[in-house]
Amino acid sequence: MDATRGSVSSNSTQATRDESTEPFILRHGRRYLRGVQHYPLPCDLPELQRQNLHTLLATSVIGRALGSTPSPQNPPKKVLELACGSGYWTAVCHEFLSGLGYEDVQYIGLDIVPLAGDLQRQGIDWKFVQHDLRKPPLPFDDDEFDIVVMKDMSLVVPIGALSQRILDEATRVLKSGGTLEVWETDHIIRSILPHPPPVPGKSAQERACAESTATFLISPITPFTEVQNKYLQDSNAWIVEALDRRKLSPTPCARISEMLLQEPDTLHSVGDRRIAIPLGELRWEREHAMASSDPPKPKRRESDSQRSNPKKTSVALDTGTLTDEQAALRYTALLVVVQMIESLEPLLKEVSGKNQEEWQRWWAGLMSNLLEQKGASSGECLEGHVNNVMYNRYAESARVNWTLKFAAQDPAHKKEWLELMSPKSIGLILRSIKTDYKFPMKWPDRITVLHKLRNKPEQGTDHFILDVLILSEVQRRAAARCIEDIVVYDYRTAKKSPLPPFMIDKFQQTFQLQEQAKKVNSGRVRQLLKRVRELEKSSWDRPDAVEDFGSAGKP
Template sequence: MSGPSIPKNKSPSASSVSLSQILVRRSGRLFFRDSTIPYPLPCDLAEIHRQTLRSMVLMQVFDAPFCAPYFEVNPPRRVLEVACGSGTWSTACHDYIGRGSSTSFTGLDILPLAPDLSKAGLKWQFVQHDLRKQPLPFADGSFDFVFVKDTSLCTSAASLQAEPLAEMLRVLKSGGTLEVWDSDYIVRTLLPNPPIAPGLSEEQLEQAEETATYTISAATPFAQAQNQYLQDYNAWATRAFEKRKLTGVPCAFIGMAFSAENESFRDYGSRRIAIPLSEVRWEKDPHVRKGSIGRVESSEDSRPRARILNPDQLALRRTALNTIVQMIEGLEPMLMDASGKSKDEWDRWWAAMITDLLHDEGTANGECLEVGAWWGQKI
């Protein structure tokens, strides 16, 4: 089986640009040396670990490495993972589809961080490319499935509003699938008793129940973060993102992009999920409406007394919280600058935040991680 067409001036080798040429150490972490690159997070092993945890969280709440329903019979033959990082998603997708399948995977990223996944049994190649440079180094219609995850900090908010899907659709063949996953970087609070989102299948309802998560709809009630430390983070992050011309709420932009490209798809859909970051006070309220998430412990007269989350549900929430805390840690240089704090002041704030979020039930009011998946089948 032939792979995707790559122009002669582009190489699938990871050796074209070395890490030392484009990374510099700041505050003990590795960041892009080029100040014109807006991406604010580190590019090191700790960040790869965080991204892997986040990918595992999303695959848990979506119950698969992709949400598109088009591969139930025939798996894709040629897959492109955009901003592949360490290749975690490609590996998970390969395992999910089946190790005996003939699916080939191509990973694309500005940094050669992915190992040679062919040693793990994948039909794999890596292409090093800066997403800001158009066009992508592939011929039209090269792939059956293009998967994009967490690229909203790689390009400006203006780019997200312009034609964010155009190049992904160009390299996708007719009948192929485009799927995008991302997370909002500004933390909100989920208010009590959110209504069940309309139109969910029985399987989706069961998955929300099993993972103790909430599917977001237009009627889902949110408020600003109640936690003081997350309020601080939100204010500094918003200021810093605006300075870099980034957005802290990419999910809204991605949803609009798919709606704007509706004529390019024969079918498209989406799911947005709110993952609370800990046990939530109002979930334990005996007057909470039955039918929402969590097992209800009842008294003999069947009146609900409390909501009990099992260890897996608690672990999922704890992991989601850890990925946010680790993200704030990775954004330290940018947030310090936005806050105007000295290093000593930042260290005191950081220590107090860690105690509050990880030990003092600081997110018990309903602060959550908001994630989303959008997919479509190209005409």
């Protein structure tokens, strides 16, 4: 992960609407931008949630929403986020700047399509501008913004003259004395070697933040090696080839400082902060703790709130092992990596040459290896919650596909169904999930996830309940049962909303079909039981039947 700053003086579904009225297209069961050739990621709710999780991870390990600290002598008045997506970073930045006392700040989000909700309803002075970054110039005046942020744009802009042109545009709209921040993440995984040396030239605050989050500040002298995990080796190779075909960089972090340092006439005070986040507890961290000559002694680590309340304390071993918060950060990093591979599935499957069955077998192996067998060479998975998290993930992914099928079956309201998967207007939010785990599934296996409505939705209701069944093909039985409580949420008003009429109509039809199928299948079960009973009466359950005790019955 790199936060760099500089101060400036398979099968596709063909849609019937044209690009101007319908910017999305459904492919491989997920929603993509129509007509955008280079961008490899989908634009649906699971991907937006992954990006939000990634933003949360980045701001957590850096300790703030901005790498720079605004000056009270030059307080920020206007902030621009390029390729803003869901607008989550803007909301985090607003909270950060408000906490510093900068309340009078206007935020502008720019992207090719509107994916963000109305942040004004959250009390943010925010405006969305729709514009294709690949078609400069930017629709802003010179010297208009105090802060310009370019975050996770390496998969948006191809390598070459266009990326330089966009950097020039970002500096053009930036005020003299303003700040340009570029946040990026490499898309392939490396393994950090044991006990890396301290990075010179870093502030005490940066070192303290890295220590508290159990991350590593890195520099050109930080020792890395190729990843040893066979699944990450596969995904690394496929990602490099897939991105190379689209002229996208798999390792953008190394290029950022080079690009900014090549602008001495417009940029000065260029600094960078590169951070490595392990995907779990490192083996040598644990070995170092176990090799300690003295038994590990617990060390109390108290937050400010805990110091004010002596009854609330947390205990962590002062031996290099992780606190719960540090382990959660690393597990979040692992989830971001796994979900990124999942979002790139169509590209990676094409590059690897695998068919659907081969890909599913490889994917199941990756999930089992990384999340159950602690197979990441740079660290171990967060223990104790692996199966629970993944089963809920299966249910979530299947629920998205379940909803998308309504879009295909209800073409008159296709747009409305697809928008349920985005924070654009009315969307679906998981309020709670209850999971009853039957047994842990192990690779190799294939799963089937089934959803059904528990009740018939009525007019005016703002939520619905889904019963979920997760089936193991190998075991031929249920691995888990879930109950999902789904809320309809209006992002424009930031409130719950009643189910719209098109959902009520389709759900009522679906519930009626469920009841009909239940009646038919119940009849089949009763008929089967009747036949079994008849067989029993004709064999061992006859009035004249005599029990055979075998040799035990002989005198």
